[in-house]
Amino acid sequence: MKLETLAVHAGREVEPATRAITPSITLSTTFERAQDGAFPGGHIYTRNSNPNRDALERALAALEGGGIAVAFASGNAATSAVLQALTPGDHVIASIETYYGTRAVLTGALRRWGLQADFVDMSDPANIARAMRPNTRLVWVETPSNPRLRLTDIAAAAAIAHAGGARLVCDNTFATPVLQRPLARGADLVVHSTTKYIGGHSDVLGGCVIANANDDFMQRVRAYQVFGGAAPSPFDCWLLLRSIPTLPYRVRAQSEGAMRVAAFLAAHPRVACVHYPGLPAHPGHAIAGRQMQGGFGGMLSFQVVGGEAEAMAVAARVRLIVRATSLGGVESLIEHRASVEGPDTPTPRNLLRLSVGLEHPDDLIADLAQAMA
Ligand code: PLP
Secondary structure, eight states: OOHHHHHHHTTOOOOTTTOOSSOOOOOOSBOOOOTTSOOTTSOSBTTTOOHHHHHHHHHHHHHHTOSEEEEESSHHHHHHHHHHTSOTTOEEEEESSOOHHHHHHHHTHHHHTTOEEEEEOTTSHHHHHHHOOTTEEEEEEESSOTTTOOOOOHHHHHHHHHHTTOEEEEEOTTTHHHHOOGGGGTOSEEEEETTTTTTOSSOOOOEEEEESSOOHHHHHHHHHHHTSOOOOOHHHHHHHHHHGGGHHHHHHHHHHHHHHHHHHHHTOTTEEEEEOTTSTTSTTHHHHHHHOOSOOOSEEEEEESSOHHHHHHHHHHOSSSEEOSOOOSSSOEEEEHHHHHOTTOOSOTTEEEEEOOSSOHHHHHHHHHHHHO
């Protein structure tokens, strides 16, 4: 089945009792047992499982071509679940440009818990190979990365990880399964912040982990959801499932818009550099062409000529685009990234990140043109 069809139908069966087309929201935290002690409804307690969460997990697994998905209350909870499925003393290799919240988990609580982490430039897979140690158990890839849209060759990274006995996890938040299917390229696990494109309307926080099979590792991920308690609410699951049917169409339109905006910015005299994998000059353009299909995504960033003050001044003058963090929603957002990421950030001070929404690209370009005039 094609992705568009899966997006409409996976996890969305007509309800047997009411014949409702749209799923009901099951708010009950607990479910009745039969006289013999069985659970005929298939659920015990909502932290363990819930009909809305089950439906969402089936849809997410189908979209990524996986066999199992585990949904979380946020993207960072999904990240924490994967990392806590490791054992103290295990070594993780992540990219030098990894979402700063992922880096914070790796270098904060989990370092104290005994996890070791190295950060390498993954644009060259040889750097991953050089960083592998006998205790490396996980290679964490984020491609395209946040915020400079760096590309990592998933298949090459997976081959290196597997040769050393490690799993390859890919944060697919920016690309979405519409543009990139990491499991098909050798990744063992896919992570999403479903807060972003999958939710798509800036009104729900969520995350998920997807894999081919319910192996030991995924059982530990599930245990973090159930016993760690990082479970999403039934309403959040319902909102996410409600958003999935339009995902392919939103992402494609956002990619087209981002391509036009990136081309406009690349030709602008006040722009020092544009980070967008769809531009032929982008260092990851060839890899993106190989492992992304149907577009390069709705995210881009650009460096304004000058420093932080000049970048802030451009952000201050936008009228249509909203100054806010986050991404993947229907409305375009612009953000001065370094000031959000804190003093240790590697992000350049003159960089603005743009999440291209579903407005007409002509209007976005006109807004940026007047902001930079
Ligand atoms: N991964 C990426 C690439 C992100 O951009 C984000 C959030 O911005 C996350 C993970 C974390 O997701 P959440 O904010 O839903 O916890």
